[in-house]
Amino acid sequence: MESFKIAEHRVVLRHCGRIDPTRIEDYLAHDGYAALKEALTQGSPTAVLKAIKASGLRGRGGAAFPTGVKWETAARTQAPERFVVCNADEGEPGTWKDRVLLEGDPHSIIEGMILCGYAIGARRGYFYIRGEYTHAIALMAQALEQARSLGFLGQNLLGSGFNFDVEIRTGAGAYVCGEETALLNSIEGGRGEPRLKPPYPAAAGLWGSPTVVNNVETLANVPVILTRGVEWFRSLGTQRCPGTKVLTLSGDVTRPGVYEVPMGAPLRQIIFDLAGGIANGSRFKVAQVGGASGALVAESQLDTPLDYDQMAALGLTLGAGAIMVLDERRCMVDVAAAWARFFHRESCGQCTPCREGTLQLVSILEGVAHGEATREHLELLAELADVMRWTSLCALGQTAPLAISQAIQLFADEFAAHIESRRCPAGVCRFPATLPVRG
Amino acid sequence: MTGAPESPTPTPVPAAPGIAPHQPPTRSGLLPALCAVQGRSGYLSRQELTELSRSMSLPLSEVYGVATFYSLLSLAPRGKVVVHVCDSPTCHSRAVQGLLPAFQDALGIGPGETTSDGRFSLERASCLGHCGEAPVMASDHQVHGKMSPREVPEWLSRSPGKEV
Numbered sequence: 001m002e003s004f005k006i007a008e009h010r011v012v013l014r015h016c017g018r019i020d021p022t023r024i025e026d027y028l029a030h031d032g033y034a035a036l037k038e039a040l041t042q043g044s045p046t047a048v049l050k051a052i053k054a055s056g057l058r059g060r061g062g063a064a065f066p067t068g069v070k071w072e073t074a075a076r077t078q079a080p081e082r083f084v085v086c087n088a089d090e091g092e093p094g095t096w097k098d099r100v101l102l103e104g105d106p107h108s109i110i111e112g113m114i115l116c117g118y119a120i121g122a123r124r125g126y127f128y129i130r131g132e133y134t135h136a137i138a139l140m141a142q143a144l145e146q147a148r149s150l151g152f153l154g155q156n157l158l159g160s161g162f163n164f165d166v167e168i169r170t171g172a173g174a175y176v177c178g179e180e181t182a183l184l185n186s187i188e189g190g191r192g193e194p195r196l197k198p199p200y201p202a203a204a205g206l207w208g209s210p211t212v213v214n215n216v217e218t219l220a221n222v223p224v225i226l227t228r229g230v231e232w233f234r235s236l237g238t239q240r241c242p243g244t245k246v247l248t249l250s251g252d253v254t255r256p257g258v259y260e261v262p263m264g265a266p267l268r269q270i271i272f273d274l275a276g277g278i279a280n281g282s283r284f285k286v287a288q289v290g291g292a293s294g295a296l297v298a299e300s301q302l303d304t305p306l307d308y309d310q311m312a313a314l315g316l317t318l319g320a321g322a323i324m325v326l327d328e329r330r331c332m333v334d335v336a337a338a339w340a341r342f343f344h345r346e347s348c349g350q351c352t353p354c355r356e357g358t359l360q361l362v363s364i365l366e367g368v369a370h371g372e373a374t375r376e377h378l379e380l381l382a383e384l385a386d387v388m389r390w391t392s393l394c395a396l397g398q399t400a401p402l403a404i405s406q407a408i409q410l411f412a413d414e415f416a417a418h419i420e421s422r423r424c425p426a427g428v429c430r431f432p433a434t435l436p437v438r439g
Numbered sequence: 440m441t442g443a444p445e446s447p448t449p450t451p452v453p454a455a456p457g458i459a460p461h462q463p464p465t466r467s468g469l470l471p472a473l474c475a476v477q478g479r480s481g482y483l484s485r486q487e488l489t490e491l492s493r494s495m496s497l498p499l500s501e502v503y504g505v506a507t508f509y510s511l512l513s514l515a516p517r518g519k520v521v522v523h524v525c526d527s528p529t530c531h532s533r534a535v536q537g538l539l540p541a542f543q544d545a546l547g548i549g550p551g552e553t554t555s556d557g558r559f560s561l562e563r564a565s566c567l568g569h570c571g572e573a574p575v576m577a578s579d580h581q582v583h584g585k586m587s588p589r590e591v592p593e594w595l596s597r598s599p600g601k602e603v
Contacts, residue, residue, distance in 0.1 A: 093527035096568040131474070131511050132567055134580045172474055172509035175565055189469035191508040207464070248570065250529050256571035292528050324529055324570070338531040346565055348508075 008274065011236065011244045012220045013260045016104030021139055024146035027107040033152055035226035036111050039118060040160040048119040049075060052222065054230045056242040061087055061178075061215030062290065062319040064241075064308040073202035074210040075120040082122040083211040084113050085201075086219055088129040088136070089183055091175040092291030093342065094322030097246040098216035100258050102129065102136035105220065106143035110166065112219030114152060115226065116212055117164045125166040126206075128183050130173075137170055144168070175346035179394050180213040181205075182348070193350040194394035215320070217246055237263030241307035245321050249275040252282060252327035264310070268302035271325055282327035286410065290319025292339050293399035296406040317402075331426035332411040333418050336404045337365040343400035354397025357388040361404060368415060371422035371431040378408060378415065465495055473506055482513045510565070518553045518560035520598050522546075523577045527566040534574035534588065539563060541588030542576075545595055559595070 010016075019026035027033070039048050053068025074082055086109060090098040101109060113125050127144075129137050144166055147153045155163045174192045176182045181195035184206050205211025221243060225233045234242045241263040247270065250256050254276030261270060271277065271287065278284050287297045289306075294317045297304070304314060311318045326335065344358035364381050367373035385401035392398045408415055417423045422431045472495070476487050483506050492499040506512050524539045531537075539550065542561055548554055550563035569575045572584025578598065586594070 090568055091566055093529045093566040094570045096570055099568050130568075131509075132564075132577070169471065170474060172470060173511035173565075174509050186470060187467060188464070189466035189505065191504055250570035250573060251532065256573075258571070322570075324532075326532060330532055335528060335532050338526075338528040341526070342528055342565060345563070 008259055009236065009244055009262050010260050011224060012101065012108075012217055012246055013104070013258070014224075015108065016100060019105065021104055021106055022142060024107060024143065024150065027105070031227055032107055033111055033150075033223075035223040036114055036118075036152060037158060039115060039226065040158045040162060045075070045119045045121065048115055048226065051226055051230055052119065055225045055233045056240070057218065057221055057225060057233070058241060058308065059215055060217035060221070060245070060320065062092075062317075064318070067214065067218055070202045070214075071116060071120050071212055073200075074122075074212045077203050077210040079209050081124075081207075081209045082120050083206045083209055084116045084120070084122045084125040085180075085183065085187070085206065085211055085213045086113055086125065086127045086216060087178065087180060087183060087213050088127060088133070088216050089171050089178040090133075090216070090320070091130060091178050091346075092293065092320055092322055094250050094288070094291050094324040095248050095320045097248050097258055097321060099133055099136055101216050101220055101246070102133065103139055106136075106140050107147065108220045108223055109216055110140075110143060110147050110152070112214075112222035113166060114157070114164055115222050116214065116219065118162055120210070120212055122212070123163050123165070125164065126187055127166060127168045128171060128177070128187060129168060130171040130177075132171075132173065137168060141168055174348075175342075176348045176394070176396055179396065182394070183213065184211065191348070193348045194396075196393065217320075238305065238307045238310075240309050245306065245318070247306075247321040247323055249323050249325065251287075251323075251325040252279050252330070253277065253325045254279045261306070263307040264305040266303050266305055267297060267323070270306070270323065271302070275325075278325065278327050280327075282329060285326045285328045285330060286332075286407075287326070288324045288403055289322070290317035291322040291324075292342050292403070293317075293395065294319045294322065294403065296403050296410060298410055329426055331369075331424055331428035332407045332414050333365065333369050333424070334426075334428045336407045337362065337369050339403055340365045340400070343396065347396060347400075351391075351393040351397060353388045353391045354393070354400065357384055357392070357397060358400055360384055361401060365404070368418050369424075369429045371418060371429075373419055375419060378419070381405075381408070466497065469495060469497065469502065469505055470509070473502075473509075473512055477512055482516050485514075488514075510562075516553070516557075519558050520578055521560045521562060523562045523564040523567065524550075525564045525567045525569075525573070525575045525577075527564075527570070529566070529570040530574040532573075538574045538576060538586060538588055538591070541591040542595075545591050559598075 057067040058064045153165050169187050171177050177186045177192040179194045182192040186192040201211040201213050237243045244260050244262050246260045259274050289297050308318050340361035344362045347354045347358045349355045364377045385405045388397050388401050417425050488502050492502045526539050546559050550561050553560040567575050567577050569582050575584045
């Protein structure tokens, strides 16, 4: 592939760092609430719904479900009450784009939420923000108050007869609440345990009512799509994934950070041009795209265009856009054990495959890291991974073994060195002085 | 709708006059109420959980079930300074010697424990959302990024927990 420099294309992030997030006046001076004003005074809920559907916008939280279809399902489901929920429970390791948006441009997200409420006929919205994001929570509370004082929230918005208000709910430390149905249970006052799907929230969500649950970045796309038009939006990105994606680059890159690129940009350019390549003159080993629950991308796959479908066709994931880069100094056994510990700690414990499966993943991988495992343990892990993938209740248990299984295949020699020679090629793992007695 | 706790949500929405807005069931205020109690008292005592169960007409077991589900809620008193050290895969891979072990060594306690003088509690965090600055830790809503294990003793000596 011909080498070319890719540039950032800021659509969702266009206000971040440029406007004062504490002043609604700044947002108003940058076309803020223009889409809402137009929709309420000259448009209709159907027109908003049609535009979002025609834009081809897909969920930016990772599931990539067509946003307009989700909205339409909620709008068409007969019910006395409907809800909009903004999922700001960003907890995927390697992802912090929603925090940047919440802290840099709160009103875009609020405007997107009101427009969704208008389109589907909801009167109430909930912002579910993770408890760790205290600064974002305070900023959002202030922004909602400002929007309320100018009549963008409350009763009879801008004289349209449409009533809509939003309440903040904060999480209290639970990764699984990022799963939409766990999040709904948390809002309802229960343990944040996922529900069996279907029914999907768009048909039966909060208190059984049709509920649109959208990611922060998805909602932030809504006002700009309506202001600049569907055609403009579809001119960005790829045919099946229009628009941009906000990415977070972490790990062993020269310039870790938040970047926004059109969908379809090749990963190689993102890592080597935007993020400045591998730090400290080291060599690329592997990238994990999609967070801890995402898949590993080997060097030979770096030219894959980053969009949901082209990644999925190769068994890869884009997820929420987290890209963690590992250089050659990292030990894959050590990293795999860290993934396993993360999922074990964050498993809600509701279903057996995930609760017991993550525990066994930790046990086997720490065994490998300490030179106490055998080949049979890896075979057992492969079987366990299949069971977890097919029988876990939610995505947490289904995806927990994904990167681990890939690491065992891609870096078979590293695992073999730990098991057969009690040696860590990267020099990270430490082995007990004496071999344990095996029965 | 009787006996709802005072100000159960962090940002209560003023009741809109006229058209009755949706009233979420009382139960929905449980997590906000637990967060409010912890914000006030520093932890959730058995007495406060019992009072909450009575005022919200919920079985104590259900209040306990929710209180123990979330890692930011604590059922035991915690230190003056609570240190949250990120142990996510992202931070882990960036701190080969380990930031969490450095805090464990310096404080002489494990994750989830409090020093005997009540100054420090140590918590293992899953991801603090500052992965570009890995490895990170947080305390009193302040995030400290690119923290080397070598800096840990000095950080502890500067933190308010030592000034008592």
